[in-house]
Amino acid sequence: xxxxxxxxxxxxxxxxxxxxxxxxxxxxxxxxxxxxxxxxxxxxxxxxxxxxxxxxxxxxxxxxxxxxxxxxxxxxxxxxxxxxxxxxxxxxxxxxxxxxxxxxxxxxxxxxxxxxxxxxxxxxxxxxxxxxxxxxxxxxxxxxxxxxxxxxxxxxxxxxxxxxxxxxxxxxxxxxxxxxxxxxxxxxxxxxxxxxxxxxxxxxxxxxxxxxxxxxxxxxxxxxxxxxxxxxxxxxxxxxxxxxxxxxxxxxxxxxxxxxxxxxxxxxxxxxxxxxxxxxxxxxxxxxxxxxxxxxxxxxxxxxxxxxxxxxxxxxxxxxxxxxxxxxxxxxxxxxxxxxxxxxxxxxxxxxxxxxxxxxxxxxxxxxxxxxxxxxxxxxxxxxxxxxxxxxxxxxxxxxxxxxxxxxxxxxxxxxxxxxxxxxxxxxxxxxxxxxxxxxxxxxxxxxxxxxxxxxxxxxxxxxx
Amino acid sequence: xxxxxxxxxxxxxxxxxxxxxxxxxxxxxxxxxxxxxxxxxxxxxxxxxxxxxxxxxxxxxxxxxxxxxxxxxxxx
Numbered sequence: 001x002x003x004x005x006x007x008x009x010x011x012x013x014x015x016x017x018x019x020x021x022x023x024x025x026x027x028x029x030x031x032x033x034x035x036x037x038x039x040x041x042x043x044x045x046x047x048x049x050x051x052x053x054x055x056x057x058x059x060x061x062x063x064x065x066x067x068x069x070x071x072x073x074x075x076x077x078x079x080x081x082x083x084x085x086x087x088x089x090x091x092x093x094x095x096x097x098x099x100x101x102x103x104x105x106x107x108x109x110x111x112x113x114x115x116x117x118x119x120x121x122x123x124x125x126x127x128x129x130x131x132x133x134x135x136x137x138x139x140x141x142x143x144x145x146x147x148x149x150x151x152x153x154x155x156x157x158x159x160x161x162x163x164x165x166x167x168x169x170x171x172x173x174x175x176x177x178x179x180x181x182x183x184x185x186x187x188x189x190x191x192x193x194x195x196x197x198x199x200x201x202x203x204x205x206x207x208x209x210x211x212x213x214x215x216x217x218x219x220x221x222x223x224x225x226x227x228x229x230x231x232x233x234x235x236x237x238x239x240x241x242x243x244x245x246x247x248x249x250x251x252x253x254x255x256x257x258x259x260x261x262x263x264x265x266x267x268x269x270x271x272x273x274x275x276x277x278x279x280x281x282x283x284x285x286x287x288x289x290x291x292x293x294x295x296x297x298x299x300x301x302x303x304x305x306x307x308x309x310x311x312x313x314x315x316x317x318x319x320x321x322x323x324x325x326x327x328x329x330x331x332x333x334x335x336x337x338x339x340x341x342x343x344x345x346x347x348x349x350x351x352x353x354x355x356x357x358x359x360x361x362x363x364x365x366x367x368x369x370x371x372x373x374x375x376x377x378x379x380x381x382x383x384x385x386x387x388x389x390x391x392x393x394x395x396x397x398x399x400x401x402x403x404x405x406x407x408x409x410x411x412x413x414x415x416x417x418x419x420x421x422x423x424x425x426x427x428x429x430x431x432x433x434x435x436x437x438x439x440x441x442x443x444x445x446x447x448x449x450x451x452x453x454x455x456x457x458x459x460x461x462x463x464x465x
Numbered sequence: 466x467x468x469x470x471x472x473x474x475x476x477x478x479x480x481x482x483x484x485x486x487x488x489x490x491x492x493x494x495x496x497x498x499x500x501x502x503x504x505x506x507x508x509x510x511x512x513x514x515x516x517x518x519x520x521x522x523x524x525x526x527x528x529x530x531x532x533x534x535x536x537x538x539x540x541x
Contacts, residue, residue, distance in 0.1 A: 145510070150502035202509055210501035218500030225503045234510025237517040241509070 010356035011120065018135045027079075028063065029134060031072040038112075038138040039072065047110035047137065056103050058125060058132045074134060077125065080290075080311045080338070084358055085119040085155065086174035087340040087348060089323035090163045090251045091330075093171065096122040096129040097156035101243045103131050104146070108232060108239075113140040117148035118180070119155040120358070126335040143229035146238065150211075153203050154180025157242060161200055164249035165191055168319040171341070178352050183208040199245025251327070253320035271449030276304055278446050279371070279402060282457040283308050285444070286400045288368030294344055294394075295375035299325040299337065305371065306337050313367070315342040344375075345383045362396055366463060370398035373455075377406045380427055381416045387426060387435035395439035401458040405432055410452050429454075 009027070012020040017035040021028055031039055042048050051057035060076040085093055096119060104114040114136055121133040158181040162170040166189055173181060187208040194200045214221040267275065279301055283291070289310045293302040296314035298321050305312045314337055316322040325339040342348065342361065350360040372394065379385045394401055406413055408427055417424075426435070433442070440458035447454050 145503050145506040149506050150499060153502075202505075202512075207502060207505055210505040212501070214501035214504060221500035221504040225500075225507055228507045230507055230510045231514060233518065234514035237513030237515070238506065238509055240517045240520070241513040 010354065011352065011358060013353075015116075015133075015135060027076060029060070029074040029076060030068065030070045031074060031135065033071040035135055036071055038135065041110075041112060041139050042134070042137050045110040045112065047107060047112055050106055050110070051103060051131070054102070054106075055126075055128050056099055056106070056130060057134070058123075058130050060134060076132065076134070079123045079125050079132065080336075081124075081313050082359065082364060083124060083338065083340055084174070084348065085159070086172050087342055088171070089319055089326055089339065089341050090160065090168055090171065090253065091323050091326050092124070092129070092339075093119070093156065093160055093163070094246060094249065094251070095330075097152075097160060097246050098243065099129040099131070100152065100156065101239050101246075103137075104148075105236065105239055107137055108140065108236060111140055112137050113146065113235075115147055117152040117155060119174075124338055127329060127338060128335070140232075143231075145225065145230040146235045149238065150183075150207075151180060152242065153183060153207055157200075157203055157245060158183055158186035160246060160249050161194065161204060162186055162189055163252060165194055168252040168323070171319070175348070175351060178358065183211060197245070197248070199241055199248070203242060203245060251323055253323035253327075267451055268449065271451045274449035275373075275404075275453075275455065276301070278448065278455045279373070280304055280308065282402045282444060282455070283369065285457065286369055286459075288400060290367050291369045291371060292365070292367040292398060293371045293373075295372065295378065296325065296339065297321050297374075299328065299339060301371060301373055302337050302339075303334070306334060309368075310336060312337045314339045315344065317341070317343040317345075345379065345385070365397045366460075367398045369400040369402065370394060372401060372403040374404055374406060374412070376403065376432070377410070377413045377416060381413060381424055384423075387432055388438070391436040391439045395460055395462065399460045399463045400443075401440060401456075401460070403436075403456050403458060404448075405429060405454045405456060407452050 007022040009020040009022060016032070017038070018029055018031045021030060048057065052059045058076045058079070060074040063073040063075050065071070065073050085096070088096065099122060100114070100117050104117070107114050115138045116133075116136050121131055121136055122129045123132045124130075125132075154177075159171055159174060162173075162181070170189065177185075183204055187205050190200065190204065195205050283305055287308075291302075291305045291309050291312045293299070293305060293312055293314045296302045296316045297318075298316075299314050302312045302314040302325070314322070314325060316325065316339065319341050322339045322341045325337075328334075329337050329339065347361040348358075350356055350363065351358040376387075376390065379390050380387055394403075407429060408414075408417075408422075408424070413427075436456075436458065439461055441461055442456060443459050444457040445454060
């Protein structure tokens with residue numbers, strides 16, 4: 001029976017053996033007596049140390065239990081920013097999948113098993129995927145199948161196969177299917193030739209068929225399962241096959257796509273350097289800890305912010321740009337940038353049970369500082385959002401704002417207007433400063449080199465008082 | 466990890482195709498997605514468990530062979 005605990009995290013209610021709660025904005029894990037055997041084995045067998053050393057499991061400290069009714073209270077290391085699989089690019093989801101399989105394999109070396117495998121159990125900590133659910137590891141019962149198999153296929157393999165073999169935009173379907181991609185749907189959407197790939201044929205196509213065949217006849221299937229043993233070698237074989245299948249999937253963002261991402265800027269080289277200098281200056285002036293770079297592209301400016309602040313979340317609507325950015329961060333071992341796929345005209349809403357199981361973007365803010373560089377014209381002209389609405393929305397997301405004003409005579413704005421009527425009479429510098437004056441106070445404003453653009457440093461009138 | 470040669474995979478695909486044909490059909494409305502998954506796992510555990518066994522042996526043979534080649538080269 002789940003005891004009602006103050007500050008219970010909205011997404012933590014499924015496992016009766018333990019749950020997460022928040023007190024004074026610190027996250028704790030409540031462990032009940034029912035988890036005693038599993039937790040003791042995890043800590044005493046050496047598995048905990050093994051996983052933490054490999055950066056695969058979030059480290060924790062045990063806390064005094066007091067009168068909480070818990071058997072143990074754990075205080076895990078803090079995750080810098082909670083993100084969800086529909087916000088991850090292909091390579092992020094693939095790294096999270098490989099981490100999950102690594103953990104499952106290591107668990108078996110210590111006589112344990114990963115009992116569930118939803119993608120939500122993985123979070124990016126110091127930009128690496130780690131398991132945050134310490135109670136996901138339980139003592140393995142000889143002969144029993146891997147209970148998390150279906151969940152792993154739905155949360156990782158099916159969306160990765162779809163993104164790689166069909167289209168990366170299908171990753172966004174995770175928003176609709178928060179218990180993972182239904183395998184029959186994935187099988188329908190995947191190209192027919194994937195049936196010839198042994199891993200995908202077995203774990204997606206045949207899996208979907210088996211689910212369908214035994215729908216409504218579960219006792220017959222369960223009877224056959226109960227009469228058979230699944231050996232440790234068998235589970236290791238399945239894990240190995242899943243790993244090979246995932247490794248063989250290529251990112252839809254080819255490395256050659258690098259060229260072109262910044263060629264769309266219309267800055268001269270000197271003006272671009274000037275823009276970098278001004279952004280750095282502004283950041284130094286407000287010295288934020290956490291920066292959200294909105295419309296980060298492949299992360300040129302996120303990189304500048306990362307050398308000055310604790311953590312940067314780099315949001316980008318284009319999947320391939322975000323994926324290239326993530327891979328570059330991995331290659332250069334940048335541990336304080338988290339690239340995420342996010343379309344700001346339709347940001348992540350609150351999802352799941354009671355609207356709260358998975359947080360909206362807004363709930364995860366506000367950031368100390370926002371950067372909105374070369375963004376405003378995409379929102380105002382590309383998406384017809386009135387300037388005052390952009391101001392209001394950004395004011396709910398951050399305490400400071402570094403925003404680039406891109407006037408109508410800028411070639412990028414002209415490009416957006418080329419095939420449509422100009423209905424944006426208020427899209428002027430004065431219209432912009434008026435619209436933002438309600439929510440923001442101007443701290444600095446500077447023209448960028450020889451360009452027509454300007455950079456503003458603004459302070460939120462409400463949240464910075 | 467090196468990928469297995471194709472001849473290992475052909476019987477695997479055959480077994481899977483046979484499985485697709487012989488698994489009994491049913492069309493009740495209520496769905497328990499876990500049951501089919503667990504049963505599939507029993508079957509796949511036998512296939513992939515066996516395959517992993519051969520994969521490990523194959524790697525050992527390769528490793529042994531490349532060590533042998535290296536030792537021949539160094540003797541020259």
